[in-house]
Amino acid sequence: MVSPSDFLTIPLDDWVNFFVKDWLVPNFRPAFRAMQWPITQVLNTLDGVLNAIPMVLFTVGLSLIAWRTAGRGVAIFTLFALAFIDMIGLWPETMTTLSMVVTAVFFCTVIGIPLGIAAAASDRFQAALRPVLDIMQTIPSFVYLVPIVMLFGVGMVPGIIATIIFALPPIIRLTNLGIRNVRGDLVEAATAFGATAWQTLWEVQFPLALRTVMAGLNQTLMLALSMVVIAALIGAGGLGLTVYTGLGRLDVGNATAGGIGIVLLAIVLDRMTQGLGEKRSVRTVSLAATLKSLFSPRAVSSGQTERAS
Amino acid sequence: MPVKVSVKNIFKIFGMEPHRGLELLKNGRSKEDIFEETGQTVGVEDASFDVEEGQIFVVMGLSGSGKSTLVRMINGLIEPSAGQIIIDGDDVASCSPARLRDIRRNKVSMVFQHFALFPHKTVAENVAFGLKIKGMPAEERRRRAMEALAQVGLESRADSYPDELSGGMQQRVGLARGLAAEPEILLMDEPFSALDPLIRRDMQEELLELQRTLKKTIIFITHDLNEALILGNQIAIMRNGRFVQTGTAEEIVANPANDYVAAFTQDIDRSRVFTADSVAGPADAVQLSTDTAKNAIERMEAAGSDAIYVLDGERIAGAVTYRDLTALMRDNGGALASALITDFPSARRSTPLFELYSLAQSGLPIAVTNRKGRLDGVIAPQAVFAKLAGEAAAA
Numbered sequence: 001m002v003s004p005s006d007f008l009t010i011p012l013d014d015w016v017n018f019f020v021k022d023w024l025v026p027n028f029r030p031a032f033r034a035m036q037w038p039i040t041q042v043l044n045t046l047d048g049v050l051n052a053i054p055m056v057l058f059t060v061g062l063s064l065i066a067w068r069t070a071g072r073g074v075a076i077f078t079l080f081a082l083a084f085i086d087m088i089g090l091w092p093e094t095m096t097t098l099s100m101v102v103t104a105v106f107f108c109t110v111i112g113i114p115l116g117i118a119a120a121a122s123d124r125f126q127a128a129l130r131p132v133l134d135i136m137q138t139i140p141s142f143v144y145l146v147p148i149v150m151l152f153g154v155g156m157v158p159g160i161i162a163t164i165i166f167a168l169p170p171i172i173r174l175t176n177l178g179i180r181n182v183r184g185d186l187v188e189a190a191t192a193f194g195a196t197a198w199q200t201l202w203e204v205q206f207p208l209a210l211r212t213v214m215a216g217l218n219q220t221l222m223l224a225l226s227m228v229v230i231a232a233l234i235g236a237g238g239l240g241l242t243v244y245t246g247l248g249r250l251d252v253g254n255a256t257a258g259g260i261g262i263v264l265l266a267i268v269l270d271r272m273t274q275g276l277g278e279k280r281s282v283r284t285v286s287l288a289a290t291l292k293s294l295f296s297p298r299a300v301s302s303g304q305t306e307r308a309s
Numbered sequence: 310m311p312v313k314v315s316v317k318n319i320f321k322i323f324g325m326e327p328h329r330g331l332e333l334l335k336n337g338r339s340k341e342d343i344f345e346e347t348g349q350t351v352g353v354e355d356a357s358f359d360v361e362e363g364q365i366f367v368v369m370g371l372s373g374s375g376k377s378t379l380v381r382m383i384n385g386l387i388e389p390s391a392g393q394i395i396i397d398g399d400d401v402a403s404c405s406p407a408r409l410r411d412i413r414r415n416k417v418s419m420v421f422q423h424f425a426l427f428p429h430k431t432v433a434e435n436v437a438f439g440l441k442i443k444g445m446p447a448e449e450r451r452r453r454a455m456e457a458l459a460q461v462g463l464e465s466r467a468d469s470y471p472d473e474l475s476g477g478m479q480q481r482v483g484l485a486r487g488l489a490a491e492p493e494i495l496l497m498d499e500p501f502s503a504l505d506p507l508i509r510r511d512m513q514e515e516l517l518e519l520q521r522t523l524k525k526t527i528i529f530i531t532h533d534l535n536e537a538l539i540l541g542n543q544i545a546i547m548r549n550g551r552f553v554q555t556g557t558a559e560e561i562v563a564n565p566a567n568d569y570v571a572a573f574t575q576d577i578d579r580s581r582v583f584t585a586d587s588v589a590g591p592a593d594a595v596q597l598s599t600d601t602a603k604n605a606i607e608r609m610e611a612a613g614s615d616a617i618y619v620l621d622g623e624r625i626a627g628a629v630t631y632r633d634l635t636a637l638m639r640d641n642g643g644a645l646a647s648a649l650i651t652d653f654p655s656a657r658r659s660t661p662l663f664e665l666y667s668l669a670q671s672g673l674p675i676a677v678t679n680r681k682g683r684l685d686g687v688i689a690p691q692a693v694f695a696k697l698a699g700e701a702a703a704a
Contacts, residue, residue, distance in 0.1 A: 189425035192384055193439040193490070194414030203441070207429045 025150050032151040039157050042106060046099040055086055058095075066268065070275025077271070081264040090239060090261045097228055097238035098265065100156060104163040104224045109217065112168050116175020116213075117201065126176060133169040141166050141230050149234050159227075159236025167223035174216025178209030214277030221273055225266045239265070310361035313526040314383065314494060319356045319392030319402075321378050321550075324349030327390040340549065352378040353389075354550040360543070362493075363524040367541030369531050375550035376530045380496050383528060384417045385409045396494065414443050418487040422499040424479045426471040432482050433458065433467040439490040457489040458482075460519065477508040484516075488523070497529045501536065513539055534573045538562070538582050546570055558582050579697050580663035585656045588665075588696045589677045589686035594618040595645070597626045602634045602645055609634075616673050618653070618684055619645055625684050627651040628673050658685065665693045 050058070059082040067075035085094050119126040145162060152158040182205050190200040206213075232240030239261045246255025322330040322343075330349040333342070340351045353375040360366040370376040381387040383394055385401050394401040399412060418439060426435050434441075437454040445453070458464045461481040471479055480500055487495055501509045513536060520527065531537050537544045538558040545555040546569075554566035562582045565571035593612060595605045597619050609617050609631050616630040627649040637648050654668035655676040668675050669690035677686035 183425075185421055185423055185425040186427060188386060189419070189421055189427075190438075190442075192386060192413060192419040193442055193486075194410045194412075195442045196410065199442055203438070204427060208427075 020147050020150060024147070029151060033153075036152060036157045036161075039103060039107065039160055043099060043103045043156060043160065046103055047096060050095040050099050051092065055082075055091055059083065059086075062268070066272050066275075070271050074268075074271040074275065078268050081268055085261050085264060088257050088261070090242065090257060093237070093239045093242055093258070094261050094265060097240065097262070100160055100163070100231070100236060100238055101221065101224045101228070101265075101269075104160045104167060104227075105217070105221050107160075107164050108168050108171055108220045108224070111164075112171035112216070112220070113175050113213065116172045116216075117179060117206075119172065119176040120179035120205075121197075129172070133172060136165060137169045141227065145230070145234055154235035156236050158234050159231030162234065163224050163227040163231055166227050167220045170219035170223065171213070171216040174219070175209065175213050178212030178216075179205050181212065182208045211277050214273065218270060218273040218277065221269055222266065225262060225269070228262055310363060312359045313362040313364075313396070314360040314366075314528065315393075315395040316356060316358050316383070317393040317395070319353055319379070319382060319394060320390045321352035321375070321382060321387065322349050322390045323352055331391055351550050353382070356392075356547075356550075356552050358543075358545055358552070358555060360526055360528060362526050364542040365520065365527040365529055365540050367529045367531060367537040367544045368547055369534055369537040369544060370547030371532055373549075374547040376532075376547050377498055379547070380419075380498050380528060380530050383494075383496055384413055384419060414439065415490065416492055417494045417496060418490055418492040419496040419498065420480070420483045420487045420500045422502055424471070424476075424483045424503070426479055426482055426486075428471055431468050431470055432463065432474070435471065435482055436485045436489050438486060443490070453489055454485075457485040460488060461485045461515070475508075476504050477512060480504060480512065481515075484519075492525070494526045494528070497527060499530050499532065502532065509536070516540065534577060535581075538577065546573070559584070559587065563587075578663070580666070581661050583662045583696060584658060585660045585662070585665060585675070585677055585686075585688060586658040588662070588692045589658065589688050590692070592618075592677075592684045592686050594620045594625075594684055594687075595629075597621045597645055597649075600645065602629075602637055602648070605629055605645060606631065606634050606638070614674065614689060618674070618676060618687060619649060620684060623683050625653070625655075625676060625678070625682070628653045628676075630673070656688070662693060662696065669693045 053061075059079060062082065063075045063079045066078040085091060115129065119129050141162060144165060148158050148162050152161060179201075186204055186208070187200060190204045195203065228236075228238060228240035229243050230240070232238070232244040239258045242258030243255050243262070246252065246258060320331060320334070321327075322334070324330065324347065326347075327349065330343050330347050330351065333346065334340075334351060334354060338346075340354075343349055343351060356375075356379060358366065368376045368379060378387055382389045383396075383401065389402045392402060396412065396416065399408065401409065401412065404412075427438065430438070433451060433454045436457050437445075437450040440450045440453055455464055455467060458467055461484055463478060463481050463485065466474060466478065466482075471482065474482065480503075483500065487497075501512050504512060517540065529537075529540055531540075534546075538561075541558060543555065544558060544561055546553045546561065546566075548569055554561055554570050556564075559582060561570065562574045562577055562579060565574050593608070593614075595608060595617055598621070600619075605617055605619075609615065615632070616628050618628050619626045629645055629648045629650065633648040633650075634645075650673065653673055653676055654671050655678050656665060656668060658677055658679075665675060665688065669688075672690060674690060675688040675693075676684055677688060679685040
């Protein structure tokens with residue numbers, strides 16, 4: 001049979017190799033290295049603080065926050081989940097993972113919300129951004145791990161950069177969607193009373209989009225957590241590393257412990273951020289309802305279990 | 310009254326390159342032709358009108374007639390394709406964005422069909438929105454918002470959220486928000502259309518009540534001719550982007566410009582549109598001191614009426630009926646005074662016809678009085694009903 005490759009073969013792999021190895025890395029490595037600086041600062045501060053706080057104090061503090069944002073059930077669950085993590089001996093790893101995830105989500109928010117606002121303001125920008133986001137969401141993360149290692153080296157910060165790439169799209173998309181879905185007559189009313197574009201955004205559009213933005217933040221957070229193990233491949237520590245080493249040594253016990261740690265952390269963070277999004281009608285959720293909601297199909301954390309184990 | 314808003318030959322064509330459509334329109338092509346040729350829709354075509362200060366100018370039309378587009382051009386939410394909109398010497402159609410914002414903040418505010426209240430703000434914050442945008446400090450803002458809420462009777466709900474209020478209350482908040490910045494001009498885009506009929510009536514009356522003290526210049530959009538006739542000092546009827554007829558309520562109902570307008574006026578409650586003025590006859594009366602019962606009977610026979618008013622100088626002394634006087638003549642041929650009925654019905658020239666129904670039931674003619682209480686005209690009871698019946702037959 002005749003096939004197109006008989007006439008023309010495209011050496012795509014060679015091209016990419018040339019582009020990355022011979023052009024991008026030698027020319028831009030210092031620039032990329034410099035980009036790490038803010039991430040390193042945030043991560044080190046956060047990691048230092050989280051590891052310095054005594055376990056009991058942190059657990060009580062987080063449970064109180066959970067109580068304020070998501071109700072009594074989530075607070076009790078947080079208390080038990082964190083105590084359990086401590087008892088299986090993974091407390092320091094959990095804090096490292098938490099600081100990593102929070103750093104990644106922080107940068108996703110700082111980058112993602114302005115991009116989402118810009119996409120909502122301009123159809124052209126949205127059209128340009130869309131394929132980029134599609135690629136970010138569909139490309140397997142292993143594909144960009146290699147160039148990331150070449151440009152940034154190995155360690156926590158490159159792991160966080162990979163996490164940011166993976167977890168950024170939802171917050172951009174949902175910020176964009178939230179602002180675009182604000183009722184047209186409300187925006188018109190703001191304009192009719194003489195509001196500037198910024199005033200309209202700040203007074204009307206963003207507050208009304210906040211629920212959707214928070215849903216985006218929640219998704220971003222969940223995606224960031226799901227990158228923990230993959231980030232461990234390029235030298236990030238924490239619970240991901242526990243799972244990864246367990247996998248390497250066929251130590252099923254250790255891998256399971258790490259996986260359970262990730263899942264518990266995911267559930268706590270998920271319920272808390274969801275609670276934040278629904279803050280206007282603060283209601284207390286019973287423990288039974290919380291436990292029931294853990295098994296509801298919309299919980300992202302169920303996907304987590306498969307990935308981690 | 311000075312002209313507050315002057316709209317001159319305004320056009321709006323939706324689509325790219327509106328000047329092409331404009332050119333075709335000016336060459337007398339139809340809207341359908343223009344749509345086929347260029348894909349452009351004509352929203353408003355050559356509308357011109359002046360609104361005097363303190364007046365309510367109502368634009369009435371069905372959906373798609375261009376009335377909402379028209380009102381949005383007055384505060385620049387939609388930019389006209391051609392023409393001028395002059396508010397106190399500023400042309401809204403061509404002024405700078407900063408000037409336009411200034412006009413919106415201080416001079417023109419708007420009330421919306423679906424209220425358009427901000428759900429994340431309290432009632433007071435909603436009312437104070439325009440003031441916040443202007444940069445007014447929080448305390449003064451709150452005070453002004455409470456004043457505006459007091460005007461619509463909702464101070465007690467200042468800290469509720471809009472979704473806790475009924476539709477009528479929500480639109481009162483919308484009205485208060487419009488009034489809070491103390492604008493000179495109020496644009497109202499079908500403000501009462503989303504309300505129940507009974508609430509709508511209340512709101513119409515409340516608006517008229519407010520207007521008596523506030524004397525704003527109001528441009529009011531509606532699809533309901535009854536509403537237009539109740540509220541409007543001047544009414545413009547719009548169809549397919551054009552003004553079909555402009556005039557007062559009576560002018561429009563009495564002389565519809567074409568079949569389209571006539572079709573609307575057919576179902577109108579005429580008794581609310583027409584006033585005593587339209588049925589009043591001349592002030593025919595006899596003098597108490599100089600005329601006798603015989604004179605009075607002759608006058609009634611000449612006029613073909615059953616009763617006549619009796620004046621004492623310029624004051625109305627009362628009325629006498631034909632039947633009473635003939636009885637009086639048989640007995641003693643005496644003076645008018647003994648047959649005088651002093652409890653007579655009276656109305657003003659501006660009284661709407663429906664208020665005359667009960668007055669006409671007494672059987673006596675209705676005295677039309679002027680501001681000083683002097684007799685200005687007389688309405689025969691049957692004339693009230695003849696007017697309604699006659700107009701209905703003519704339409």
